[in-house]
Amino acid sequence: MGGAWGRRVVAPFQGAVFKLSIHPGSRGLDPGLTSGTPLACKAASSSLHGFPAAGAGGVADADGAGGVAGVALDDNKVSFLKCLSYRQAWAFAVGRFMSDGVWWFFLFWTPAYLSSIYGLKSSDLGSKIAISSLYAITLLSIIGGWLPGYFMEKKGMDPYAGRMRAMLIIAFFPLFALVAHPLGAYSYWFPIVIIGIVGAAHQAWAANIFSTVGDMFPKKAIATITGFGGMAGGVGSFLINIGSGYFFDYAKESDMAFLGFRGESAAYMIVFSLCAFAYLAGWRVMMTLVPKYKPIAGL
Numbered sequence: 001m002g003g004a005w006g007r008r009v010v011a012p013f014q015g016a017v018f019k020l021s022i023h024p025g026s027r028g029l030d031p032g033l034t035s036g037t038p039l040a041c042k043a044a045s046s047s048l049h050g051f052p053a054a055g056a057g058g059v060a061d062a063d064g065a066g067g068v069a070g071v072a073l074d075d076n077k078v079s080f081l082k083c084l085s086y087r088q089a090w091a092f093a094v095g096r097f098m099s100d101g102v103w104w105f106f107l108f109w110t111p112a113y114l115s116s117i118y119g120l121k122s123s124d125l126g127s128k129i130a131i132s133s134l135y136a137i138t139l140l141s142i143i144g145g146w147l148p149g150y151f152m153e154k155k156g157m158d159p160y161a162g163r164m165r166a167m168l169i170i171a172f173f174p175l176f177a178l179v180a181h182p183l184g185a186y187s188y189w190f191p192i193v194i195i196g197i198v199g200a201a202h203q204a205w206a207a208n209i210f211s212t213v214g215d216m217f218p219k220k221a222i223a224t225i226t227g228f229g230g231m232a233g234g235v236g237s238f239l240i241n242i243g244s245g246y247f248f249d250y251a252k253e254s255d256m257a258f259l260g261f262r263g264e265s266a267a268y269m270i271v272f273s274l275c276a277f278a279y280l281a282g283w284r285v286m287m288t289l290v291p292k293y294k295p296i297a298g299l
Contacts (some may be wrong), residue, residue, distance in 0.1 A: 078221045078299055080228075086296060088216045089225050091289040093232035095209045098282030100233030101240035102174065102275040103202040106195050108241060110134065116248075116264050117181075118188045130192045137196025144170055144204020148211075159215040160293035163208045164286070170208070171279035173201035177272045181261070198275070205279060217296050244271050 083089050111131065114120040120127040144166065151162035176194045183190035213225050244267075250256070251267035258266035 076220065078224060080224055082299070083217075083221055083224050083228065086217075086299075087289045088212075088294070088296060089228060091286040092209065092213055092225060092229045094285045094289070095212075095282045096229040096233035097236040098278045098285070099202060099205055099209070099236075101236040102278050103199065103206075104237040105240050105244060105271065105275060106199060109244060110195055113191070113268060114188060117184065117268065120188065130188065134192050134196040134199065137193065138199040138203055140197070140200040141203030141207070144201075144207050147204070148208055158293040160212060160290070163212055163215065164283070167205055167208050167279075167286075168283055170201050170204045171283045174198045174279050175276050177276040181265070181269045181272050201279070216290070216294065218299055221296070221299055240271075240274075247271070 111122045111127065114127055114130065115122065120130070122128075147166040147169065148159075148162040151157045151165050152159060155162070157165065177198050180191040180194035180198075183194070209229075210226070213222055213229070217225050247270075248264050248267045252264045255263050256266050258269055261269045
């Protein structure tokens with residue numbers, strides 16, 4: 001198994017740490033305004049294209065006191081554990097855990113699927129056209145940004161209810177994955193188109209689930225909750241990808257059977273089926289945890 005598994009794409013780890021460094025001579029900054037890394041600026045607003053210089057607290061000095069004139073700064077920090085005491089945080093995390101892995105599974109395993117089942121190598125022109133077409137189909141996700149607005153503006157729903165209604169509709173589209181592999185017996189274009197539709201559904205779902213955080217939490221907690229959900233999504237993605245790799249190897253070695261499919265073909269049918277129901281399951285858990293619109297107060 002080690003040899004076969006070694007050739008597979010292992011699960012993705014989401015998240016990266018970026019350091020912003022502006023060196024002397026950078027465009028738009030006077031060399032005298034920069035001092036090493038990360039960004040360190042001295043007072044010279046004229047060289048910063050009219051922006052006021054940063055105060056000691058890192059906030060532009062517009063009122064001479066390290067704050068922006070007319071804007072009250074909330075310096076109260078929200079602890080991570082405090083955020084986790086709310087059901088809304090867990091609803092978001094579960095939604096990410098259940099759905100992110102589907103996107104990353106199809107993103108990483110579709111080339112291997114085409115190779116194992118249809119004999120299409122990633123270097124083949126047909127495979128490149130198929131993958132490019134799949135990604136083009138995901139652009140349909142833009143509809144997911146319009147749908148909740150329709151429910152809020154035309155139906156008078158509150159933001160959370162409107163987004164959850166939209167997410168429920170979106171959650172039905174991944175069910176097409178149930179027939180993707182069976183229809184592949186006629187042409188690999190059937191699973192390609194269907195996987196593209198599932199990908200579009202995921203992106204539409206993601207756009208809405210991210211917005212639920214802002215609907216329910218104050219601004220000072222949004223980054224913490226979003227990070228918590230991102231971690232949950234990363235864990236879910238890791239588990240489904242590495243688990244699928246071992247499962248595909250096992251299915252090939254044992255020649256397992258499922259619904260008339262054998263070996264790796266049977267394993268793909270099983271994983272596709274799990275992906276098909278992931279969004280409805282995630283939506284159900286979210287609605288159980290937070291059935292109605294309830295913004296967090298007093299955090």
